[in-house]
Structures are given as structure tokens and as C-alpha cells.
Amino acid sequence: MTETAPRPTLEAVAARAGVSRATVSRVVNGGDGVREPLVERVRKAVEELGYVPNQAARSLVTRRHDAIAVVVAEPETRVFADPFFARQLRGISKELTAHDNQLVLLLTEGRDDHARVGRYLAGGHVDGALVFSLHLDDPLPGLIQRAGVPTVFGGRPGWSGDQRGVVYVDSDNRGGARDAVRHLAGLGRTRIAHITGALDQTSAVDRLDGYRDVMVDADPGLIVEGDFTPTGGERAMRELLARCPDLDAVFAANDLTAAGALRVLRASGRRVPDDVAVVGFDDMLPVAEQTDPALTTVRQDIEEMGRLMARLLLRGVDRRTGERVGGAPSSVVLPTTLVRRASA
Amino acid sequence: MTETAPRPTLEAVAARAGVSRATVSRVVNGGDGVREPLVERVRKAVEELGYVPNQAARSLVTRRHDAIAVVVAEPETRVFADPFFARQLRGISKELTAHDNQLVLLLTEGRDDHARVGRYLAGGHVDGALVFSLHLDDPLPGLIQRAGVPTVFGGRPGWSGDQRGVVYVDSDNRGGARDAVRHLAGLGRTRIAHITGALDQTSAVDRLDGYRDVMVDADPGLIVEGDFTPTGGERAMRELLARCPDLDAVFAANDLTAAGALRVLRASGRRVPDDVAVVGFDDMLPVAEQTDPALTTVRQDIEEMGRLMARLLLRGVDRRTGERVGGAPSSVVLPTTLVRRASA
């Protein structure tokens, strides 16, 4: 265990197989242009010696790292506490693994970390970056653009700078919100309230816009700002009940918010969905199914978002190294679906 | 953006500063043994050129990567869906960042992935590994030991192989469980049931052992196997109520399980804590506080566990490269604390 066996090099394999380094290299990298018997011999030598290429040496000459950074800006604990991000990460991991890429995770908190991440990305340690930019005033997109690293954002970055070349993957937050509100309207509800998410995030803004699309001349009193947390949902719901006791439906910006709202509604004696219908967003599974009553919500395929981000990025990275591709990748907005459960 | 500026090399910095490569290297790596005026000149040149060392070239000669792999075996979605892991990851990230190490995340699903991870670790791409080995029959510890990579496990690995040199960080699951059950007993409860976790994980086994420590001659009917999920908790609770309608307390193996149990208890007309007192484990925050009533539970400092794992590993890694250290690192078991809320 403490004994570090000297790892075999290309040279050693070449000697054993009785060929040159170049030939071994060719075989290891796909084996094109090497005749079958030689390929066999080299493969055998690799096997016997347990040869594994030295990635550092390889990167040194190829300038590729087969590694992608995943940057998660995490100013608040909340973000990380919900499973949303974990699911996305899983999708990303799957896709990267399938293409033999490593995932380098960079978690940031605060300004100093931003600088550090910027330096790291500019340092050319990775071939590209997947960035979850969560807040409107986040300096990260700017830093990254300057670093010149191919990047795909998770969620539309709320960034006022140069938009050219910005690629992102997002859910159709606005469309999903419209569906939710229309569903409530279709149930005959007319006093439909909205508890927003944290409005410094584009997803919250987009969902609010979707609500407004349907409720064109809604009572402004029916809109209360939340923050994507259950506690925020509770507070907002209390405020709503005080302001508009006659409301008959609530569209919450996410499931956690809805869960909080549900508790307050129950405590206030309202029956859900009979008195007040509630719709959430995300279909965050441990939560949405476990509320009482089970939550009607807007589902987004989170894992697929992650996978797509990775795919888009890898395409961009390939383009960079000069391989043929069909044009620059562009942003993708994934559809959402309404999941009907008991709450609306 | 598409234009990849050629990054300056050590050579370039040396030329600009009018010194040799060796001197620049010395300055970049701490500057020991270089006279002040020269240090200044080199620093200036580095600054002006925006020089960033090429990690690949450096690793090639030093055989260090300043990178640590975090391996998460994830046979079931559940593991990833709960925030437990995310918190630990955060602790790890902080500690690694503080020591200028990168975090390479390896997510595995299924046997093929295990082989892949084994190969990766054996390939010497990272200086060490942090492994979350979740199941008793997991082949990963064996693979890793064979790969000869310094490793620290998250949670006691339930592994029957050679235990020498196995280092892990765990919570005092057994002690925490004892505290929980004693607390219930202290409340005057006598028919205390236990819903276990998934018993192929050591944490579940240890918590069960802790329960048994206190309930030395408990009715075996009071113990039902769960699986750490809310649904499992519901099922188990129903079974318990059918078998032992006279139970007056439940110790659930984790908070999610407790949440499920709580729902079933309420549905069955039992009042909590009046009729049945409930204690969970983890103090998983969005969950434990939001249950009705708020959950009394056993808190473990998850983030600290992560930080500690990283610290232990880095110490082991240093030892490897020949730096002085105070002996081989050994496993650590962190204490837990009982958090009293409304449910017991």
C-alpha cells in the first residue's frame, strides 16, 4: 500500500511488444493504421503490464484534458440543500463518463472564490465549464467569458453583459407557469395568487412572467414575493391570506414554497383543493409526493437538463480542437409537463 | 473567445525578467532561496504576462496532481436525493480548496462503473480518494486497496476484507441511537419501537445496535426494517401499528423515515407526542423542522465529517510524498447531539 510500484510507460510496452513507442501510442488511441497482428501484440503487452497512459504527459502535448469543470455558485445553503442540483449533476456525470471526461467540481462561496474559479478556468486546466449561475448580479459569467473557456450555463444567466456566444440550457419556466395557471383557471378558479421565487434568479422571474401572461389584469395584491424556501412560502401565504382572504388558488414558484403554503392553508382552516387549489413547480420528488394533499406541480426533466448541458459543451469543445461539427451549439429550452395530483 | 491566445510559458517569464527558468520556477513555488530584488522582478513579469503554470507539465515531473477523487457509489437514486451527501461534499470542497486541491467527482452506478473507477484510481490521476461506500457487499474498497491510492472512507465501510490501513470518518451512530432511545425512556415510554434503515449499510446496523444496547430485552416485534425513505417509513409504521398497537414511542433510523411514520401515525388517529413520541436521526434540515410536529432528532455535523475526511486524506497524501507527519492517520468517529423539538 505504501509501496508505490513504478507504473509501466509506453516505452516499456513498446519493448515488450517489440515495436516502437509510436505504434503503441497508435494502438492505445484507437489503433487506426496498424495491422491486426501488431495490434494484438501490443494489446497483449498492455494487458500484461497493466499499462495505463499518463494523463499528464498526454495533456502536455495534446492540450486536452478530458476534464470539464462544474461550477456551482452557492451563496446560500439552500441551493445545495435541495436535490435539484444533485439530479442535474448526475445527468452531467453520466454524459461526461460516456465520453471519457472527468468532472471537476468547483463550489464557490463569496467573492474570493469567484476570483479563484476565474483563475482556475483561465489556467487551462479543463476543456470547458458548466456553470450554474444563480443570481442576477453574479460576476462569474463575465469572468468566464474573459477566461475564454467554452461554457454552457445551467439556467438562463441573468447577465447584462455581452450575450454573444452565451449558451444555456433551461426549462421552459414561463411556459410551465402558464400551464399551471391555466390549469387552475380551467378548474374555475378566478382569484389565483402567485408566490414568486427569489426574484434575483431568472427562473423566478420567468415563472412570474408566465403567471402574468395568463392573469393579464390580475390584482397586484395576489402576487407576493417568496424565496423558494418552505419558510418563505409560509410567510408569503400568511400575507396573501391577510390581503386577499377570498383567494381560491395559489401557484407557488416551486414545490418547497408550495409545501410551506399548504401548511399555512391547513392551519387557517382552508381545505385543499376544495377551498384553495395549489400548484407547485419542479416535481421535486421527495417533497411533491409527500405533501398533504399530494402536490399538483410542473415537472421538468432535471437530469436531462444536465445531460444536455454536458452534450452541448462537449460539442463546443470538439469544435474548438478543430473537429468537424454542425455549427456552433445554441441554447436549449426544455419543455415541462403538468403533473396532476390531489392539490389542484 | 474562439481565439485561443497562446499561454505564456516559464521560459517567457524568465526572458522578460532576465533570469533563468529555474529561478522563475523557484519564485512561483514559494520563492525560497531567491534574493528579494530578483523575486520582485519575477513577480512583476509573471503579473504582466498573466502567467499561469501548466499543471500537466508540472504533474509530469512531480507526480502530484493536487487533485482528490470523491467517489460516490449510488446504486439507488435515494442516496443522491437527500441533502446529506451534498453537505458532506461542501465540507470536502472547502477543505480541499484551502489546500489548493481540486475535487474530481466520480459518480458510479452499477458494476461496470466500479471497474471504471478502479481503473481511474489505479491510473494515478489523483493523489487520493474519498469514498462513500454505502453497501456491505460493495467491491469498491477492495478495488481501491488494490489500486494503492490513499483513501479515506465516509462512514465505516462494511467490508469483510483486510482492515489494515482502512481509515474512515463516521458519526457515532450507535451512541446517537442510544441517546435517542434513552431520551424516549426518560419520557416514561416503555413500548419503544425501532424502524431500521437499510440494513446493508453500516449506519443502519449501528443505529440498530444502539437501540438494542438500551432495549436489552425488547420485544422483537418492535423492530421493523425500513430503508431510509419516507415510503419505507410509512410501510414500516403501518406494520408496527398492526403488530403492536400499544406502542408509545418510535425511534426512526433517519428523519425521512420518521416523516413517513409521522404521517401514518396521524392518519391512524394517534397524537404525537402525546400518544406516541417520535425521534429521528440526522437533523436533516428542510425535513426535520418542517414535519408536523417538528421532529426531535439526533444531529450529526455532516459538513464537519466531510472536512475531516479531506483533512485526514491530505495528511496521508503528504506522508506519502515524504513530508514529515505525525504518524499514520486513523479513523475518527464524531459525536452526535440530541436536538429536542416537539415530537418527543
Add this chain to the structure above:
DNA sequence: AGGGGAGGTGAGAGCGCTCTCGGATGACCG
């Protein structure tokens, strides 16, 4: 004033790999 030593600095040899380029080999055609 001369010698020894300590401390700074530079030259150069790799680390393990890829990739270009020239040479060898054999197939195929006239």
C-alpha cells in the same frame, strides 16, 4: 590577504507522451 564556506543562480537532463516525417514494405499495373 587568502582560504573556506554558505548561499544564489543557471545549465541541462529528463518526466511520458504525441505527432510529423521519412523510409520500408508490399500490392498492383503496364
Add this chain to the structure above:
DNA sequence: CGGTCATCCGAGAGCGCTCTCACCTCCCCT
């Protein structure tokens, strides 16, 4: 049967860095 060309393989030059070792300076002691 000689020439042409495509195909396959090996020699060798780096990629950007670290680190050893020799040299050079300058200081201090006798």
C-alpha cells in the same frame, strides 16, 4: 519484371515544467 503508389511503422523532436548539480559570488575567519 520494373516502377508507382498506398500503406504501415519507427526515429526523433518537442510539450512546459522541476530538480540536480556545478559554478559563481561574497562574506567571514584566521
